[in-house]
Amino acid sequence: AQTVTQSQPEMSVQEAETVTLSCTYDTSESDYYLFWYKQPPSRQMILVIRQEAYKQQNATENRFSVNFQKAAKSFSLKISDSQLGDAAMYFCAYRRREYGNKLVFGAGTILRVKS
Amino acid sequence: NAGVTQTPKFQVLKTGQSMTLQCAQDMNHEYMSWYRQDPGMGLRLIHYSVGAGITDQGEVPNGYNVSRSTTEDFPLRLLSAAPSQTSVYFCASSPTRPSGYTFGSGTRLTVV
Numbered sequence: 055a056q057t058v059t060q061s062q063p064e065m066s067v068q069e070a071e072t073v074t075l076s077c078t079y080d081t082s083e084s085d086y087y088l089f090w091y092k093q094p095p096s097r098q099m100i101l102v103i104r105q106e107a108y109k110q111q112n113a114t115e116n117r118f119s120v121n122f123q124k125a126a127k128s129f130s131l132k133i134s135d136s137q138l139g140d141a142a143m144y145f146c147a148y149r150r151r152e153y154g155n156k157l158v159f160g161a162g163t164i165l166r167v168k169s
Numbered sequence: 170n171a172g173v174t175q176t177p178k179f180q181v182l183k184t185g186q187s188m189t190l191q192c193a194q195d196m197n198h199e200y201m202s203w204y205r206q207d208p209g210m211g212l213r214l215i216h217y218s219v220g221a222g223i224t225d226q227g228e229v230p231n232g233y234n235v236s237r238s239t240t241e242d243f244p245l246r247l248l249s250a251a252p253s254q255t256s257v258y259f260c261a262s263s264p265t266r267p268s269g270y271t272f273g274s275g276t277r278l279t280v281v
Contacts, residue, residue, distance in 0.1 A: 058211075089269050099259065099272035145211055155200045155219050156227065157261070157270055159211035 056081045058148050060160035067136045068168050074121075075131045075163050077146030085151040088122070088129045093143040093162075102144070105129065107151070133165075141167040171195050175260050175273030182250040182280045190245040190276050192260030200263040201243040202270070205229065205256040212259060218243055219265075250280045 058079045067073035079088070090102040105113045105122050112120050117137075121130045133140055146160040176191045194201065199220050204212040204227075214227030216235040224235050232254060234246040243262075247254060257277050261270040 060211075063209075087268075091269075097257065097275045097277075099261075099275075101269040104269055155217055155263075156202070156214055157204075157212070159204075159213070161209055161211045 056083070056148050056150075056158045058146050058158050058160040060146055060163050062163045063161070064164045064166065066166045066168060067133070067140075069138060070135055072132060072134045073136055073165065075133075075144050075146075075165065077129045077131070077160055079127050079129065079146070079148050079158075081127070081148065081150075083150055087149045087151060088120075089147040089149070089157070090118070090120070090129075090131045091145045091147060092140075093145065094139075094141070099145075103131070136167050138167050138169060141165055173260055173262050173271050173273040175258075175276055177276060178274065180276060180278050182247070182278065184250060184252060184280060186250050188247050188250065190247075190258055190260070190278075192243045192245065192273060193241050194243075194260075194262040194271070195241065196262060196264075196271065197240060198262035198271070199240070199265045200270075201237065202227070202261045202263075203233070203235065203243070203245045204259045204261065206259060206275075207256050215245065215258075247278075252280045254278065255280045 086107045088105045092100045103115045117134045143162045148158045173194045202217040203215040218224045218237040260273040263270045
C-alpha cells in the first residue's frame with residue numbers, strides 16, 4: 055500500500071520570504087501523480103500544484119514550485135515571496151496513474167506566515 | 170457554478186442516530202469518493218465509486234454505507250452514529266483521466 059509522510063507538523067515563514075514543505079512517499083508503482091493541496095481556515099481543499107511522475111521537469115505554478123526526486127521518493131513544495139494568504143494547512147497526496155481512483159494523503163503541515 | 174456540492178455543512182447527531190450526507194457533482198465525473206479528516210491524520214478514504222452502480226471500500230469503511238445510482242450523486246449514510254465518527258467529511262470527484270480531485274466544501278459532523 056502506498057503511504058505519504060509529511061514530517062513537519064508546523065512551519066513558520068516571514069512574509070516575502072521562501073519556505074519549503076517536505077513530503078516523502080512510498081510506492082512500488084512507476085507511474086503516478088503527486089499533488090499539493092492547500093486548506094485555508096475556510097476548510098476548502100484547493101489544488102496548488104501537481105506533478106506527473108514520468109515527467110522529469112519540476113512543476114511550477116506562479117510562486118509555487120516542487121522539487122521532485124523520484125529515486126528518493128521525495129516531493130517538496132517551495133513557496134516563494136510568501137504572502138499572508140498562504141497561511142493554511144498543506145497536504146501532500148499521491149494517486150496512481152492507472153485505476154487512479156484513490157488519493158492517499160499525508161497528515162498535513164500547518165504553515166504560519168508572520169507579518 | 171460547476172463543482173461538488175455537499176450538504177449539510179454542519180450537523181450534530183446523538184449516538185445511535187442515522188443520517189445521510191449528500192454529495193452531488195455536475196461535471197460528469199466518473200470517480201467520486203468520501204474522505205474523513207481528523208487532526209494529525211490527514212484525509213482518509215471511506216468509500217469510493219468508479220461509476221454509477223459501482224462502489225468499493227476505502228481505508229475506513231466501517232459504520233458507513235454508500236450507493237451510486239446516478240453519475241451525479243454519491244450519498245454517504247451513517248447507520249448508527251458513534252462519537253468516533255465525529256469528523257469533517259469531504260466528498261470529491263474526478264474524471265477518469267489522471268488529474269486532481271475537486272472537493273466539496275465539507276461537512277463538520279459532531280456525534281454526542
